[in-house]
Amino acid sequence: MSGKPAKPRKPAQASTVASSETAGQKPKLLSGGNPQIPKGDGDAPVQAYISAMPGWKSEVGRRLDDLIVRNVPGVRKAVRWNSPFYGLEGQGWFVSYHVLTRYVRVTFLNGSSLSPIPSGAGKDEDSRWHDVYEGELDEERMEAWIRQSAALPGWRGFDTL
Numbered sequence: 001m002s003g004k005p006a007k008p009r010k011p012a013q014a015s016t017v018a019s020s021e022t023a024g025q026k027p028k029l030l031s032g033g034n035p036q037i038p039k040g041d042g043d044a045p046v047q048a049y050i051s052a053m054p055g056w057k058s059e060v061g062r063r064l065d066d067l068i069v070r071n072v073p074g075v076r077k078a079v080r081w082n083s084p085f086y087g088l089e090g091q092g093w094f095v096s097y098h099v100l101t102r103y104v105r106v107t108f109l110n111g112s113s114l115s116p117i118p119s120g121a122g123k124d125e126d127s128r129w130h131d132v133y134e135g136e137l138d139e140e141r142m143e144a145w146i147r148q149s150a151a152l153p154g155w156r157g158f159d160t161l
Helices: 043-052 056-071 139-150
Strands: 076-080 083-088 092-099 103-108 128-133
Touching: 043 056, 043 076, 043 083, 056 083, 056 092, 056 103, 056 139, 092 139, 103 139
Parallel strands: none
Antiparallel strands: 076 083, 083 092, 092 103, 103 128
């Protein structure tokens, strides 16, 4: 997103959930309660992340995943840096979310092009985020952002999606 082209990489293979998770052990929660989920591609690691989200945040994760799948046919999923990412083949990654202590941060990787622009901003001039607090997921607004974001070129930082 900094304008530098990403180096092409081999497409990632579908992964399975780590052995500690399949053995019935809960994933470790990192700072702020974010689940530590191994890097992986496909639905399984994303579902493992959502299942490990603490308390009310797990329901937010399920609802976000459902909104994205319903509104973006052919969406691809992955977990990187202990966060689910969603993207489209040939267009890149457009949204991710992450658990923090009091909220779930939904980051649109091309968010500066959305209308209205999500209020959260950092060093990356393209990304914008929206923090979802308990009981405050506005599904109508989120669906609009998801559809807009998926229609735009996304981020191509960790593979050739």
